[in-house]
Amino acid sequence: MTTTTEQHEQDAAKRYDAAVVEADPAVPTIHIRRDFHASRAQLFRAHTEPGLFARWIGPKEFENEITEWDARDGGAWAYTARHGDFEGSFRGCFHTVREDRIVQTFTWDGMPDAVSLETLTFTDLGGGRTRLHAVSLCDSFEARDQWLASGMEHGVEEGYDSLERLATGGEL
Numbered sequence: 680m681t682t683t684t685e686q687h688e689q690d691a692a693k694r695y696d697a698a699v700v701e702a703d704p705a706v707p708t709i710h711i712r713r714d715f716h717a718s719r720a721q722l723f724r725a726h727t728e729p730g731l732f733a734r735w736i737g738p739k740e741f742e743n744e745i746t747e748w749d750a751r752d753g754g755a756w757a758y759t760a761r762h763g764d765f766e767g768s769f770r771g772c773f774h775t776v777r778e779d780r781i782v783q784t785f786t787w788d789g790m791p792d793a794v795s796l797e798t799l800t801f802t803d804l805g806g807g808r809t810r811l812h813a814v815s816l817c818d819s820f821e822a823r824d825q826w827l828a829s830g831m832e833h834g835v836e837e838g839y840d841s842l843e844r845l846a847t848g849g850e851l
Contacts, residue, residue, distance in 0.1 A: 707823040711813040717846035719801040735841040793822040
């Protein structure tokens with residue numbers, strides 16, 4: 680059996696040059712990992728400055744409108760994503776906002792009863808690289824599986840690719 684320390688060491692040795700989305704079999708969580716050519720401060724800015732956030736979040740063909748943004752402990756956020764006939768809104772509350780960690784709630788209006796608690800950690804890997812590890816704790820396995828079946832992986836992959844382009848293009 681692998682201990683928590685051994686698992687952490689194994690995870691730290693891996694490279695995540697593309698987004699990896701995994702469901703935990705024992706807890707209703709989704710783990711998302713991606714390594715970026717960016718500093719921890721740059722990734723933090725991309726997640727806390729509304730103008731930057733709107734430029735990379737979700738699938739590349741979506742237009743995002745920030746409708747509320749107060750990136751501080753106790754603040755709230757909301758945005759609407761549009762493409763063709765689709766319009767979806769997302770919202771949440773910031774619980775912890777630090778350069779190495781953001782804890783927030785996340786709700787999509789398409790599943791208004793499925794609120795998740797997300798913890799984003801930014802780990803400096805050295806050499807100008809930072810790992811983003813997002814853990815979304817859902818209120819049930821059913822809700823988690825609905826999130827996964829919604830196509831969210833496509834939005835995560837394209838959004839993180841856009842974020843990487845912003846970082847490597849010097850726009851962060």
